[in-house]
Amino acid sequence: MQSLRGESAKQKFIKEYRDVKVLVYAVLLNGDKKPNQCGGELTDKYYQFSAIHKNTGRKEIFYLGYDCGQQLLKLLNIPVDSIKLFNPFKQTIDDGLSVANDKSSSMPKDRQIQPTTLANELFEIISIMYLGLNLSDTHILDDIIMKLRENIGENPSASNFASVNTILNKYGTISGILERLQKNNKPFKTFDFLQSRAYLKEYLKKKNMENEKINF
Numbered sequence: 001m002q003s004l005r006g007e008s009a010k011q012k013f014i015k016e017y018r019d020v021k022v023l024v025y026a027v028l029l030n031g032d033k034k035p036n037q038c039g040g041e042l043t044d045k046y047y048q049f050s051a052i053h054k055n056t057g058r059k060e061i062f063y064l065g066y067d068c069g070q071q072l073l074k075l076l077n078i079p080v081d082s083i084k085l086f087n088p089f090k091q092t093i094d095d096g097l098s099v100a101n102d103k104s105s106s107m108p109k110d111r112q113i114q115p116t117t118l119a120n121e122l123f124e125i126i127s128i129m130y131l132g133l134n135l136s137d138t139h140i141l142d143d144i145i146m147k148l149r150e151n152i153g154e155n156p157s158a159s160n161f162a163s164v165n166t167i168l169n170k171y172g173t174i175s176g177i178l179e180r181l182q183k184n185n186k187p188f189k190t191f192d193f194l195q196s197r198a199y200l201k202e203y204l205k206k207k208n209m210e211n212e213k214i215n216f
Contacts, residue, residue, distance in 0.1 A: 001037065001060050001062055003037065004037045004068065005068070007071070016055075017051040017053055017054060019050075021050050022049055022073070022078065023048045023061075023142055023145060024048045024130045025048075025069070025084065026046065026087070027085070027086070027087045027088070028042050028043065029088075029131065029181055031183075031185075034063045035063060036063060036064060036068070042065055043065065044066060045065075045085065046063050046064065046066065047063065047066075047069030047072075048061065048130060049062055059139075082149060086123075086131075088131075088178075088189065088191075089186055089188060090187050115148075115153065116155050118195055118196060118199055119151075119155060122156050125193060128191075129164070129174075132177035132178070132180060133171050140164075140167065141167070158200060158203035162204070165214060165215050165216070169215065172215070174191070197214050197216065200214055201214065
């Protein structure tokens with residue numbers, strides 16, 4: 001994929017690609033080396049994008065550092081405030097989907113909506129998967145994360161949790177992923193997906209699938 005360094009390169013990219021999505025905005029973990037599509041390697045906070053080439057139909061997943069990522073967001077007319085930082089470390093200030101707890105937000109107060117607990121837990125689960133799994137196909141997670149951003153303040157469908165759980169069947173549990181990510185990093189905050197587990201358990205019971213393992 002082409003370099004996105006400079007505004008002209010970004011404009012060329014926008015003309016050549018469609019369905020550009022921000023998958024995650026996160027803090028870079030120690031030992032996690034990712035190429036920066038604007039050059040060099042990522043060093044701090046970064047954005048993970050996906051996009052589809054208009055001619056070939058090929059899906060690209062790429063990473064941009066904080067400054068370069070925000071420049072692309074602005075050219076795409078995606079509000080910077082709408083993409084919130086996922087920071088797994090303790091003493092997180094700006095975390096999850098909520099805009100209201102971001103003191104730097106410039107959005108009007110009447111547009112600042114708190115996510116439900118279930119929405120925020122699903123956001124965290126998917127963000128952990130993006131960080132900890134080298135997934136070749138992310139379209140299911142991509143669609144869910146976009147719905148979460150579009151419907152802040154609403155509970156996600158239980159079927160979304162079921163889809164995520166099915167993907168995790170191939171890769172292990174969220175606790176296992178976190179354990180691997182924790183190595184060589186300062187302590188993570190405590191993740192509690194109690195409501196999500198109960199929500200999915202009830203859904204599986206209705207589907208006569210109550211014996212299925214829940215992986216978060």
